[in-house]
Amino acid sequence: MKPFFYRPKNAWVGDVIPYYEDGEFKLFYLHGWRGNAREGLPHGWHLIGTNDFREYREYGAIDIHGGTGHVLKVGDIYHLFYCIFPEGKQLVCHATGADLMNWTPIPEDTFSADDQIYELSDWRDPFVFWNQEEGQYWMLLAAMAKGPSSRKGCVALLTSQDLRKWAYRQPLYAPNLHVGAHECPDMFRLGDWWYLIYSNYTDRFGTFYRMSRSLDGPWITPKVDTFDGRAFYAAKSVSDGQNRYLFGWNPTKNENLFGWNPPKYAGKDYHTWDWGGNLIVHEIFQRPDGTLAVKVPDAVNQAFTVEQPLHLHAITGEWTNTVSDEYECDSPYAFAASLSAEELPDRCKLSADIRFSEHTQGIGVMLRAGIGLDAAYYVTLEPQRKRMTFRGPIMQSEEGGKTFPYEVELERPIELQPEHEYKVIIFIDGSICEVYFNGEVAMSARMYDIERGKFSLFVSQGSACFKHVRLETQRHED
Structure with missing residues (x-):
């Protein structure tokens, strides 16, 4: 019996890059083979589609081999931004395509952190959107800001007119809260509020959000600033024009990485949380005070009707x-x-x-x-x-x-x-x-x-x- 909460056969769902088009949620995701990997198996980014979060159409692998990123369409051209990790470096890459399955990388558009505002160590998970107020594109990145403290995790900001040449700007959000980078940044607007989403694995482990009346901040931390607990991570969102949904993964527990599982206990419940697992979708909604909450999507809830x-x-x-x-x-x-x-x-x-x-x-x-x-x-x-x-x-x-x-x-x-x-x-x-x-x-x-x-x-x-x-x-x- 295939899982209700999506997972590919003999593999696992990693970070999801959601895109909505033509009545279908097109979900790119990092395909995790783990120990099932064999030579010749497709890896990297895969694409699935759904319109109800119950049944998923598997489009298969695309020719992008790298980490989390973003997809947007400008005119008739799709743009895909992603990250790669050659020899310990972290670089942002750009590819274009006439459809969502076939992509042409543009090697000359690849770039790293500037080593002036940002550390070279962390430079990944690009998210790109058109800033109407400024009349240019904004790119957000998981990064580490320069500074004396180890708590340098931030959301980096770059700007561009053409999606190819990017100018480095001061971090959008650098609160000195986390030792690790603010992973998988995401941003959207609902009414009078802007929302910034990111995930982090140091100090606290989860997907967080901040809210502001302006893209210039200040970025307010709500009383409850997470959407879920420890077993939900790297979540990014997309809207179908009516509702907004949050896509993350529920990690498996296959390793006892630190030996915390008691030696006499033969089970897996107290193993370490893994990277990747099953796809989990929450529906985001806005409360009257502007704070966000999540609920089960109606289609998921209505899938279980036989008492x-x-x-x-x-x-x-x-x-x-x-x-x-x-x-x-x-x-x-x-x-x-x-x-x-x-x-x-x-x-x-x-x-x-x-x-x-x-x-x-x-x-x-x-x-x-x-x-x-x-x-x-x-x-x-x-x-x-x-x-x-x-x-x-x-x-x-x-x-x-x-x-x-x-x-x-x-x-x-x-x-x-x-x-x-x-x-x-x-x-x-x-x-x-x-x-x-x-x-x-x-x-x-x-x-x-x-x-x-x-x-x-x-x-x-x-x-x-x-x-x-x-x-x-x-x-x-x-």
Whole structure:
């Protein structure tokens, strides 16, 4: 069964370069073969197309061998900018084409950092757009600014009249926050606001955004400045003229790079996050105050419409079930959980509307749970800490408690108020877990070591009501 969240056969999705044309999202991406590479296999940039984020047309490899970049069309000519890494250098390259599959590199347009404003070490991931206000093209780059501190990561700025000769300018955004370059920069405008997106892997790991009323700044950091957590990276966006979508990847966990996975633990859940994985698409929308949020794209949400039986019974605590899809529990001083009679399908959608009382410590769901409730993946809303967390089974064991160095594996900041109703939607596709909270917060995760199990609702030291609890799968023909 091919994955619902796209991944090429025997390979992985790296950074996505999205382009929209003729009713289809044309998604260039870095094709990662890893250990499956063999001589003669196409590598570098590949192209897929979709109009619903459910089915993908594979156009195949294009003759571009390099890192992340950007595609735009000027008149009848397509322009592709990308980066290469010869002998440890980082260079920006330019190619043109009459269509999206056939490209002619222009070697004389290749250039590096200037070594005056920017360090030569980092010079990649070009993003190009027409600045109407200035009447010239702007190029943004992942770079390192000159300076005494190691925190030199920045978004570099260059300008051009012809897309061939570029003038170096002072960084667009250089906040001295990150030791690493601001990767995969992206920019767009919604209403009165400009938005700058970039990804970073030092200090904090994720895809961030900044907002400004002007391209000249200042670039404001919103209260929640990320779109997703640790398991979503290198995201870039594109609009179809009505909605804007964010394309990133959910990394796999195939290596135990630093040996943090406990020696006695045979699974993969606590391996290192890899580069590349499966394609994940979030829909971006703008709140009234100008800040951004993400939700599941409608087409993805509507792919799961076949309701499956789901019967839960109490394991600990007192649970009431007066309506078929509604469960209540009052457990102010203890942990209480109910468990489904049915095992979860390998691919499914789970959803519930959750309301809790004041002073409740935790509410949530367990995925692939066993009878003892210790072997499970926990998605927890924590009102006192204003966050949503993801924890795997090792956290419930004594060995894990001694060995695992963190309290939680993944978390997202959220606002939680007692007696308010919040919707949680969870998509499972093999090892992939995608959680959406209240139509505005996303949390990506991976679940490797427990492949089968049941569904559980739980309350920790409080009271909660779970309404419209549903398990849904795709139609058979999907």
